[in-house]
Amino acid sequence: MALASNAIQFDSVGQTYVTDAGPLTALTNINLTIPQHQFVAVLGPSGCGKSTLLRLSAGLLLPSSGQVSVYRTPVTAPRDDVGMVFQQATLLPWASVTDNVLFPARHKRGRVDQKDRDQAAEIIERVGLAGFEARLPHELSGGMQQRVGIARALFLNPDILLMDEPFSALDALTRDAMGFELLKLWQASPKTVLYITHSIPEALLLADRVIVMSARPGRIIADLPVPRGRPRDEDSLRSPEMQDYLAHVRNLLIHRDAA
């Protein structure tokens, strides 16, 4: 696959849900092209259709209008090269860390082999959970649970990682630490990441590019490359250019909310 190819593409995508109160337009006229291995953060008020964007990319939803493509192929069903991380880790409470990470293989193929086990051990090590393989989810902290969630998403080695506010349920300190670890993982093994978040600093810290969406019906109101290059750390956010950028994004979100 050519490096310059587009991983995810939205062409005039609209999404309307049928509800008891009548049709509900979640997204209108979304045009978005995400090159391979770009880290894109999506910011927007609650209910602006951010999660819908993610589910359309995953092939869990089909658009009411327009077309979603992954690697230039229209998405009509879930794909193997897409991994998902949810807001809550949503692990299997009866399964150990290892079995939770192995779950995609066991669920998809009905069995796991030694190669799967080796790979699970390697990924568990990579997300910093070595030594916790036999623990059950309730024996882990929230941050560790979400590491298992990430390890599970990485297990089938997807090229595209869809993350739906993955750290929003964690405390602030853990959230920052997890962000940096995610960056490390991403740099060691580049993937196209679509990262939904509520937090502007988090978006600036992690992403190459920030998409700002309006309240319902969700539209893209700004598409901004993050000025600061990599590597980034806590200090990156303090630079004047990043502070200006942060203020700009905040203004966009606040004024759109007020309107």
Add this chain to the structure above:
Amino acid sequence: MSSETEGAMKRDAKTRPAPLPLSERLIRAPGLLPGLTFLAILLIWEGATRAFQVPTYVLPPPSRIAQGFDSVDLARWGQHVWATLRVALMGFATSIIVSLPIAIGLAKSRLMSRAIYPLLVVIQSVPVVAVAPIIVVVLGTDDAPRVVITFLISFFPLVVSMTTGLMATPPELIELSRSLRAPGWREITQIRIPYAIPYFFSGLKISITLSVIGAVVAEFVAAEMGLGYFIQFSTSMFRLPDAWAGLALLVALSLTLFQIINLIQRVFFAWSLPRTSKH
């Protein structure tokens, strides 16, 4: 990382706080307080029935009930207990076997849910005690009618708890299953059924005691063996202390079965217990 690891370690560490006050220690001692309460009730019961010279057919004192256990020999008691236990377990097993597919149907299909659920509620609303004689006439006097009566009394809580459990799966896991394009039956066997286990056990605990009730109801109607039969027979012969002894055994049987379900959950599905009861 380090702070999280510490957090996990801290929870594992057995922290020994200062000695507890007496009341707290009494509360925590397993079986002590309920045992004392039970003993106190027996003593008051014994004292009151003797003091007021209550006739034994109204309320025999516990000492007189204890004599009731001698009314038949041990082997005969064994036969009575076994007869009731057998019917209760067969009815209970039938409930489980029938409830699971119904629950899966109700959880998976709105069509099934709309079509069948009202029928289940109607069946549940029928007073089984009133229908029992009809069932005996239809199905004869062997085990079949007793098992059916037991099943009718015990299956509904199982269906409700299993259905609730099967629907309690986080939607994210169902999305994960769909995104993996796994076969649909694996969504049921690997996600929905294990997720339903805590609910399933709540249902089992209600259902097992109802099964004993069901077996007794069946024995009241048609039986020549069993604790329900023994109680009815003793009462009709005006041997009330014997009937009370049979009742005591029935309670013990029901409690034992309930505790066995509890034990199975504790040993094999410890993760499904409410978190607080583990600490």
